[in-house]
Amino acid sequence: xxxxxxxxxxxxxxxxxxxxxxxxxxxxxxxxxxxxxxxxxxxxxxxxxxxxxxxxxxxxxxxxxxxxxxxxxxxxxxxxxxxxxxxxxxxxxxxxxxxxxxxxxxxxxxxxxxxxxxxxxxxxxxxxxxxxxxxxxxxxxxxxxxxxxxxxxxxxxxxxxxxxxxxxxxxxxxxxxxxxxxxxxxxxxxxxxxxxxxxxxxxxxxxxxxxxxxxxxxxxxxxxxxxxxxxxxxxxxxxxxxxxxxxxxxxxxxxxxxxxxxxxxxxxxxxxxxxxxxxxxxxxxxxxxxxxxxxxxxxxxxxxxxxxxxxxxxxxxxxxxxxxxxxxxxxxxxxxxxxxxxxxxxxxxxxxxxxxxxxxxxxxxxxxxxxxxxxxxxxxxxxxxxxxxxxxxxxxxxxxxxxxxxxxxxxxxxxxxxxxxxxxxxxxxxxx
Amino acid sequence: xxxxxxxxxxxxxxxxxxxxxxxxxxxxxxxxxxxxxxxxxxxxxxxxxxxxxxxxxxxxxxxxxxxxxxxxxxxxxxxxxxxxxxxxxxxxxxxxxxxxxxxxxxxxxxxxxxxxxxxxxxxxxxxxxxxxxxxxxxxxxxxxxxxxxxxxxxxxxxxxxxxxxxxxxxxxxxxxxxxxxxxxxxxxxxxxxxxxxxxxxxxxxxxxxxxxxxxxxxxxxxxxxxxxxxxxxxxxxxxxxxxxxxxxxxxxxxxxxxxxxxxxxxxxxxxxxxxxxxxxxxxxxxxxxxxxxxxxxxxxxxxxxxxxx
Numbered sequence: 195x196x197x198x199x200x201x202x203x204x205x206x207x208x209x210x211x212x213x214x215x216x217x218x219x220x221x222x223x224x225x226x227x228x229x230x231x232x233x234x235x236x237x238x239x240x241x242x243x244x245x246x247x248x249x250x251x252x253x254x255x256x257x258x259x260x261x262x263x264x265x266x267x268x269x270x271x272x273x274x275x276x277x278x279x280x281x282x283x284x285x286x287x288x289x290x291x292x293x294x295x296x297x298x299x300x301x302x303x304x305x306x307x308x309x310x311x312x313x314x315x316x317x318x319x320x321x322x323x324x325x326x327x328x329x330x331x332x333x334x335x336x337x338x339x340x341x342x343x344x345x346x347x348x349x350x351x352x353x354x355x356x357x358x359x360x361x362x363x364x365x366x367x368x369x370x371x372x373x374x375x376x377x378x379x380x381x382x383x384x385x386x387x388x389x390x391x392x393x394x395x396x397x398x399x400x401x402x403x404x405x406x407x408x409x410x411x412x413x414x415x416x417x418x419x420x421x422x423x424x425x426x427x428x429x430x431x432x433x434x435x436x437x438x439x440x441x442x443x444x445x446x447x448x449x450x451x452x453x454x455x456x457x458x459x460x461x462x463x464x465x466x467x468x469x470x471x472x473x474x475x476x477x478x479x480x481x482x483x484x485x486x487x488x489x490x491x492x493x494x495x496x497x498x499x500x501x502x503x504x505x506x507x508x509x510x511x512x513x514x515x516x517x518x519x520x521x522x523x524x525x526x527x528x529x530x531x532x533x534x535x536x537x538x539x540x541x542x543x544x545x546x547x548x549x550x551x552x553x554x555x556x557x558x559x560x561x562x563x564x565x566x567x568x569x570x571x572x573x574x575x576x577x578x579x580x581x582x583x584x585x586x587x588x589x590x591x592x593x594x595x596x597x598x599x600x601x602x603x604x605x606x607x608x609x610x611x612x613x614x615x616x617x618x619x620x621x622x623x624x625x626x
Numbered sequence: 627x628x629x630x631x632x633x634x635x636x637x638x639x640x641x642x643x644x645x646x647x648x649x650x651x652x653x654x655x656x657x658x659x660x661x662x663x664x665x666x667x668x669x670x671x672x673x674x675x676x677x678x679x680x681x682x683x684x685x686x687x688x689x690x691x692x693x694x695x696x697x698x699x700x701x702x703x704x705x706x707x708x709x710x711x712x713x714x715x716x717x718x719x720x721x722x723x724x725x726x727x728x729x730x731x732x733x734x735x736x737x738x739x740x741x742x743x744x745x746x747x748x749x750x751x752x753x754x755x756x757x758x759x760x761x762x763x764x765x766x767x768x769x770x771x772x773x774x775x776x777x778x779x780x781x782x783x784x785x786x787x788x789x790x791x792x793x794x795x796x797x798x799x800x801x802x803x804x805x806x807x808x809x810x811x812x813x814x815x816x817x818x819x820x821x822x823x824x825x826x827x828x829x830x831x832x833x834x835x836x837x838x839x840x841x842x843x844x845x846x847x848x849x850x851x852x853x854x855x856x857x858x859x860x861x862x863x864x865x866x867x868x869x870x871x872x873x874x875x876x877x878x879x880x881x882x883x884x885x886x887x888x889x890x891x892x893x894x895x896x897x898x899x900x901x902x903x904x905x906x907x908x909x910x911x912x913x914x915x916x917x918x919x920x921x922x923x924x925x926x927x928x929x930x931x932x933x934x935x
Contacts, residue, residue, distance in 0.1 A: 449793030601883035
């Protein structure tokens with residue numbers, strides 16, 4: 195029998211070292227995120243905290259937010275760690291980090307995501323803080339979920355259609371189309387301009403195909419009625435059939451999301467596209483055409499029949515606070531950022547995003563801004579929230595419908611079958 | 627009188643090694659910490675994930691509910707075959723095309739081409755760029771509305787209107803395979819070139835003297851010599867592509883309308899976009915079974931080669 199030349203004592207020593215290694219790995223595992231819970235822990239009184247926002251990932255928005263952060267740090271002698279993920283990846287990244295206890299402090303949220311994030315049980319109730327803010331009622335509602343104020347409203351607006359009046363003029367279109375029929379006609383006129391013009395840079399990628407919802411509503415689909423999903427009804431099928439027609443006639447382009455649409459519009463290659471009010475600032479900033487900002491006009495979404503109410507989706511951002519480290523200071527920061535008159539006015543000047551407080555909205559710089567007032571009259575006044583926002587699975591619901599609409603656009607499914615399948619998937623998601 | 631004591635029978639010496647370990651025990655001891663770590667960071671999470679496949683569980687929320695085989699049947703009765711088909715299309719395409727390109731270049735570089743050293747370095751360039759960066763580069767090339775490819779084809783008069791390469795079912799998978807080919811062919815080229823350089827020149831000379839042309843020499847001399855390397859390269863690339871994620875996710879995200887969805891993107895989308903960790907791990911489990919078959923084939927081939935030596 196051959197032997198190795200190692201004694202039992204030596205072997206035990208080595209085994210001990212090995213065991214220590216495993217114990218170390220185990221300890222590392224124990225330190226790893228533990229999944230969903232209710233509190234992130236940490237010193238709530240800490241002056242230093244994180245601020246997570248998708249806008250810090252966007253060139254047009256980053257400087258103005260960094261300015262707010264720098265001013266706060268200087269005034270309070272604290273340190274804010276800025277964290278960001280791209281908008282289209284934001285919810286999943288944030289959810290994972292939040293679930294793992296890695297996200298603390300203040301968190302910028304799209305109002306559509308509030309329910310999904312609030313259900314994780316990590317956000318602080320800001321009800322008493324919100325009372326101090328002087329927010330409008332609509333704005334306050336956008337930060338509420340299940341009767342609790344989880345978000346301090348930063349900006350409240352809507353997603354609507356923006357038109358390039360210069361291109362419309364070139365195509366001989368003198369007034370904004372008001373019905374779907376007129377809209378189609380205008381798109382054909384614009385297509386006639388040639389030069390690679392995409393008449394309507396509508397979303398055709400899954401990431402923003404939720405833009406189909408206002409069109410479905412335009413055709414008469416309510417999406418959800420008394421807890422019953424109405425996607426799959428004749429109106430939704432008509433809407434998707436119409437969208438497919440625009441796609442096939444190349445009046446809308448394939449492979450477009452919000453960022454592609456802004457790029458096309460910025461290059462003067464699109465006459466209409468859907469965006470939030472923020473779109474003006476972002477698109478004009480990235481365009482080489484310095485006259486574009488003046489040519490951008492908000493447009494009422496065309497209606498099916500004259501006299502119908504134009505459809506638009508409410509949109510806005512809130513700042514929520516994660517329970518735990520830096521909670522108190524982050525709350526003060528959120529309150530300051532969303533309500534301080536000078537801060538909100540300067541932010542509006544930089545990004546064309548209207549504030550959410552009565553005082554902020556009455557500031558002459560905001561109140562006298564033509565684009566903002568026009569936007570409010572034409573789009574926000576009739577805008578409504580999505581009935582699916584109440585569900586934690588809102589993002590999955592939007593994606594399920596978007597995938598089916600995309601299947602119709604690329605010809606792998608018929609509108610009727612696709613909407614039937616979308617309804618089944620939405621029902622399944624709501625039940626889950 | 628002296629009496630000689632009868633020689634005493636030596637007591638049988640105990641077969642003990644004075645507390646020393648046998649080679650087998652020593653080997654086991656050496657591997658024990660590694661095995662323990664492997665169990666802690668691979669086996670445990672794997673079993674835990676497979677176990678999760680039997681539960682309805684939201685990634686964001688605490689708690690879960692046992693649902694038996696429901697998550698598995700969700701896939702098997704639904705999209706499983708479609709995803710398998712698409713995964714295989716991608717895997718075969720992204721394995722065979724770079725293999726052909728890499729082999730052709732390896733043959734060219736092995737032929738004593740002038741500047742082959744420089745070219746070898748140049749061809750390695752795509753390989754050193756991170757996969758995500760490569761994918762973003764190609765995403766811009768294939769972009770329907772302001773992509774380079776459409777621009778070039780339109781200027782050349784080949785197309786009149788831009789093509790949505792990533793937005794149409796027919797072209798999206800092709801675009802993904804082209805991108806992956808660009809990223810993978812250098813590795814295959816290097817491996818095959820190494821194989822080619824081990825082929826004795828004498829064999830080629832002898833074949834030439836017997837009147838064999840270049841094609842005959844390739845099949846009679848070169849291919850039998852590099853077949854072993856080629857099969858390993860193909861199999862490894864096949865296994866990697868079967869699990870590949872970044873190119874597909876960046877370029878198409880599995881779209882349009884799920885036509886480039888593979889196991890990797892479907893598991894990711896289900897877990898991190900849909901937050902449905904139960905269904906995601908169920909699909910992951912099914913995917914793993916298929917991967918195990920591929921790994922078994924790989925081990926079989928490598929063992930056979932070891933035996934042959």
